Amino acid sequence: MKQFHIKPFRKLPALFFVASIACCSPATLLAGQSESSILSNATLRAAHTDTDRVIVKYKNNTSMGKITSMSTAQLDALAQRSGMGLRHIRRMADGAQVLQLDKQQYGIRMADVVSTLRADADVEYAEADIKMYPLFVPNDSRYNEQWQYFETTGGLNLPLAWDTTQGSGVVVAVIDTGYVAHADLAANILPGYDMISDATTAQDGNARDADARDNGDWEPAGACYTGSPSSNSSWHGTHVAGTIAAVTHNSTGVAGVANKAKVLPVRVLGRCGGYMSDIADGIIWAAGGTVSGVPANPDPAKVLNLSLGGSGSCSITSQNAINAARNFGATVVVAAGNENINASDSNPANCNGVVTVAATNRNGGRAYYSNFGSVVDVAAPGGDVTSGSGNGILSTLNAGTTTAGADSYAFYQGTSMATPHVAGVAALLYSVKPTITPDEVESTLKTTARVFPATCSQCGSGIVNAAAAVSAAATVTPPPPGNVLIKGVPVSGLAAASGNALTYTLNVPAGATNLSFAISGGSGDADLYVRYGTAPTTSAYDCRPYLSGNNETCNISTVQAGTYHVMVRAYTAFSGVSLVANYVEAVPGAGFTKTGLSATSGSWLNYTLAVPTGMSSLKVNMSGGTGDADLYVRFGSAPTTSSYNCRPYLAGNVEACHFTNPTAGTWFISVRAYSSFSGVTLDAQAAQ
The missing domain is CATH 3.30.70 (Alpha-Beta Plaits)
Known part of the structure; x- marks a missing residue:
């Protein structure tokens, strides 16, 4: 079976981690040093929205x-x-x-x-009336050597992002060699799992188990193939994990990109690499999916870091695993590879639905080893130790050459080092916007990336700009007054502390029937209140099911035209709840025309059309204006970039979706800005 490998400076199918330990001057710090009790200003600043x-x-x-x-x-x-x-x-x-x-x-x-x-x-x-605080700068003893975080030329612009969030509440899976205990990482490491099914590859005496520790991936000469050289243990997964979430502001060692996030180590690589089948299972399990014979993952990850790969086109196995992770809402971040070739021949960097990362050097140009090409989405610092170890990426490591020794730190280089920077920034985005989708994460990273300061041909949209990306994700368009509900469109991810309430309104047209309001899903105990004409209270309402849990429905038999007020109140704290309102119109709308539409790159305009029974056609036409808008149409639920009944996907703004004998019910019609557009006309008509 095909294996993926990560090896230092070898001509193997995958060279996604490039480092020479001898050149890197690793440093060792004592494991017993205590974490600073100082509460970071960024943590305080992140709470300003609670004013x-x-x-x-x-x-x-x-x-x-x-x-x-x-x-x-x-x-x-x-x-x-x-x-x-x-x-x-x-x-x-x-x-x-x-x-x-x-x-x-x-x-x-x-x-x-x-x-x-x-x-x-x-x-x-x-x-x-928000609160403001001094800007956050970590006090970690070697933070000044992490140029990739703060330097203007080659850095990520991280300190400004940290003043908004440091990734609290987000889990990042590191699908790699596992994790070796390290004092500068321990507080941010979850148990994880060892997915290696071959005992020889695992080097831990058994195959799959709940112990994700890295037992070392050293290799004697000839162990991997005839003539293969010997090599020391890389502790690769620990280096990657440190970049993502090293404990920060503890006066020790290094800082992590998303240092309040948690790392879920999933061990899939051992001696001579790892099997694609194990990696695929690791991807699915990390995101919250089911793997036969493996306990359920209690800590599903929203971001998956894959600093690994092999040659060839994207395999069906890899693509299926990535699709499953995306369906769970996880963003998959993948290294482009280190062969200085087109990444279109690097699997899974060439798979659909992933964020593929190239590596840059300290000057902001393409690192000499980094793969490139049209499949690359963004770039991030990967370092170049050939110009001096200090120009590499400093992170957590272990001093052992075979089995684990003392804690250490080392400079590495590679797209393996660039990728966790992007995974960490993705975690920051989930922290400020928990409902963000994988497509939105990718779009935000790409549209906010900064221009390369040096030559980096085919390296994606630019170098990831952490502060700009976080700002873009945190900027939420204010909801309509009173949080106006749209017929048939769920509002999801609702949460409130005990005794608090969320309020909404629904405008119901004359002649409507079968009016209903429903909450469902999530955890805790939410109560639904509905009242016509004015806001409900705990003692004044038209409907209040008052059941345990979050599954409650109000069916209104005598429907009045006008405004219905909805309150979702926390009997006990709840989260993850969805609210939807629906009704049947007396004479369903046969069509609409919208003019002068505009949107910025990556954003959506969403509309619905109630198609009556017996219609022979549904025609949706878009035209006019400037820029590049894309038309999406889907029956029954809102379209996405990967789920739709029709998407012409043409350049410009002239697109059409025509349906014969359309299904009666709600059709969702959306316009997405492939690039910013304005002056567009959208016409949708159902006819007999």
Whole structure:
């Protein structure tokens, strides 16, 4: 069976880790040094979105714009309009008012609060009264040697990203040689699993087991093939893991890119590499899938790092495993390879749906060994120790040449070293936007990457810019006032602390029937409240199932035209809940026309059309404007870049999707910006 290998400086099918230990001057630190008790400023800064204060500036030509304080009556009037209890703190120098939410409503998302206040015609602006902190710089003793994080020319622009997030709450799987214990990593390592099915490859006396420790991948001469040289243990997975999530700000060693994330070590590589079948199982298990004979993964990863590979086209086995991981919502980040060839011949770097990473040197140009080509998405620092060990990538290692010895640190080079930088940044994106999709992660990394400062032909969109990527992911478009629900479109990922509530509205047209509201999924205990005309409370509502768990439905038999108000309240803390509202229109809409549409690269415009029974055709046409928009149509649920009934995928904005005898029900029609576009017209018509 075909094997993937990672070997230092050899002409083998895969050379995804290139390092000479002899040239790298590894350093050793004592394992007993304690972690600093200082709470990082970035951790504090990341909590600023939990503020319970808001700044509101009323227009000068309104009565509220002239007041110096707010009376109880004025606060009551504002509370009635906004649906929130508020307390006046003070008037600012520019005339804006500082208000504080009642403690009972502290859990309401500040974005929702601000959105509601902005909808008031008397309000000039409203924004969260966030907290600010000094910029975070790690105190790790060798941080100054990690040029790839902070240097302007070849670095990732990480310090600014850390002031927003350090990856808390995210799991990153390192699918590699496993993990050797290291004091500068231990706090961020999860148990993981050893997926190596061959005892000789594993070198641990058995095959698959729950022990993901790296027992060393040293090789005697001739062990891998006739004439193969001997080699020391690489501790490759430990070096990769340190780049992703070394314990940071502990006055010891190095810093990690996503240093508040957790690493899930999945051992698939041992002596002479590893089998593709084991790697595929490791990918699926890491993302939360089921592997026969292996216990369920209690810590599914949102990011998978594969600093490995072999030659040839993408195998069916590899692609199927990657598809499974993506279906679980995981982003797969893969090394482009180190043969200085086109990565189109590197598997799994050439598979669909992965983020393929090339390596750059300290000057920001392509590292001499890095693969390249159209399959490469982005680049990141991989180092070049031939120009001096300090120009490599410093990370955690072990001093043992065969079995494990003392903790150490070493400079390595390779696309294996570039890849965990990108995986770490991907973890930062999931931390600020837990609902982000793998496609959105890739798009964000590519659209925010910075221009290469030196020659790097066919190295993707640019060098990953951590701060810009995090900023883009964290920028959420404010929801409509009152969080307006769209018929048949679920709102997912809802969460609230005990006693707190989320609020929504639904506008129902005249003649509608079979109105329903439903919550489902997730964990904890959420309660559904529905009321017509005004917001429900715990004692005033039209419907409240009041069941244990999160599966509740309100069916409204007598439907009124107008606004229905929905509250999802936490009886106990809940997360991962979905909310959907639906109704049947008396005369389903036969079509619509939208003009003047515009969107920035990678973003979506989404619409729905209720197609009546008995229609002979559905025609969706897009035309006009500038840029490049792509049309997607799907029945029953919103399309994605990989799931649709029709996607012409042409250059420009002239695209059409025509269906004969379309299925009655809700059709989802979306326009995605392949590149930024404006002035586009979208027409959708169902006809008999």
